[in-house]
Amino acid sequence: MESTKGTLRPNDKVAQLEKEVLALRKQIKLLQAENTSDTNRLENQVEAGKRDIIELTPFETIFDKSILGNKIIAPDLKIIRVNKALENMLGYNQEELIGTKITAFSHPDFIGHWKELQDHLWSKKIPAFQIEVCMIKKDGAIIWCRVTSILFQNQNEVLGYTIVEDINTRKTLEQELKKQYEKQETIMHLIAHDLKNPLYNIKLAAELLKDTLENSNNAVSERNKEAFEYINLIMATSDRTFEIVQDLLLIGEVESSATVAEEINLGDLIRHYLHTHHADATKKSIKIVFHSSDEPVFAHIEKEKFMRLLENLLSNAVKFSRAGEQVTITLKKENDKAVLQVHDNGIGIPEELQENIFDKFTKARRTGTSGETTTGLGLYIVKQIVQKYQGRVWVESKENKGTTFYVELV
Known part of the structure; x- marks a missing residue:
């Protein structure tokens, strides 16, 4: 009988193959499970990192190569x-900037500006917003920046594409100019103050001299007539110069003084003013x-301040009205605000001059209908007073058809 040791019978071979097949199937399942786990892990990583993946392909060159932050x-x-320009501007590297709120690099006085930008862009849905702020560099230096932020959609999130421009040089020049302006205003104010009393004395002396001549028992001679003309000229010049000095002093007061407001009845003030101030209107039968x-x-x-505001507007209306015309003052309440209107039917303001009428020493100043002159400060003072009390002033006018000034106060 032939030995079969070491040789598998057909049934045994089949059984062994089945075991190997089962083992392979288990290995395949394990590999499939591991593959699925890797896939899920990668998907989770992608999902978690979405905020860090910005699809800016069309803007890559602009973003990275721009000389602006x-x-x-x-x-x-x-x-x-961030781009390299912003890193250089602030002195921080990319790792120090990314993931940190921009307010961490802002001067404390300007945190509110960033919150305003945030509110306008993401709460109010305004597509673009601009602010000027002070940023603090890594070395502690302060730099003025103009920030323009534009909303854009990135996948499922709305982000802000922000351009940061270094305006430190411009701001430094502006501040220097402001200092020079304030110094000039101080000098002008001192000069005006020093001129006020001598001018008043000249005017008073001229009036006394005129009274003396008028009360003289001597017959009015040709020489006296000539003297009267000179005295009148002195008085008119003194009045004119005194008016300029008063305006200059008021400008300094309005621009530098703190705002002190009280709730007043505007109607009562206007009625009181009209009872006591109407000489110029009477002269022109207005x-x-x-x-x-x-x-x-x-x-x-x-x-x-309100009395001066009213006086300047009325004086302007009378000055540019023809003799015998009418000036109308209207006072009403609109949307919880007081609205004052001063309307005349005079010569009006040419359209090309209207944008400059509120400027200091405006080039839009003209001679009145009876030859009245102007300092070019009256309407500037009106605007300064109105803005000092959070109001606004504007004008509507047509040449040869009249003018209406509007003042809105809270």
Whole structure:
């Protein structure tokens, strides 16, 4: 009988093959499970890193090569991406900037500006917003920057593409110019103050001299007539110069003084003014009419400042009205605000001059209908007073058809 040791029978071979097949199937399942796990892990990593992946392919060159600082910020103001120019501007490297809120590099006085930008872009959905802020560099130096941020959609998130421009040189020049301006204003104010009393004395001396000549028992001679003409000239010149000095002093007061407001009844002030100030209108036979609602109209402003505001507007209306015409004052309340209108039917303001009429020593100044002159400061003072009390002033005018000035106060 032939030995079969070491030789597998057919049934045994089949059984062994089945075991090997089962083992291979287990290995395949394990590999499939590992592959699925790797795939899921990669997908999770991609999902978690979406905020760090910015699809800016069309803007890559602009972003990276720009000489202006470029950055991308998230709705919470965290920096997602920066270019080399911004790194150089602030002195920080990319690792120090990315992931940090931009407010961490802002001067404390300007944190509110960044929050305003955040609110306008992401809450109010304004597509672009611009601010000027001070940033603090790594070495502690302060730099002025103009920041322009534009919203754009990146996958499922709205981000801010932000351009940061170094405006330090411009701001330094502006501040120096402001100092020079303030110094000039101080000198002008001192000169005006020193001139006020001598001018008043000249005017008073001329009036006394005129009274003396008028009360003289001597017959009015030709020489006396000539003297009267000179005296009148002195008085008119003194009045004119005194008016300029008063305006200069008021400008200094309005621009430098703190705002002190009280709630006042504007209607009562206007009525009081019209009872005591109407000489110029009377000379030109101009009628001043006042219209007001039955309800009192109040505003927060100093009485003296409002009286000067009203005087300047009325003086302007009378000056450019023809003899015998009418000036109308209207006072009303609109949207919880006091609105004053001063309307005349005079010569009007040419359209090309209207944008300059509120400028200091404006080039738009003209001679009145009876030859009246102007300092070019009256309407500038009006605007300064109105803005000092958070109001606004504007004008509507047509040449040869009249002018209306509007003042809105809170």
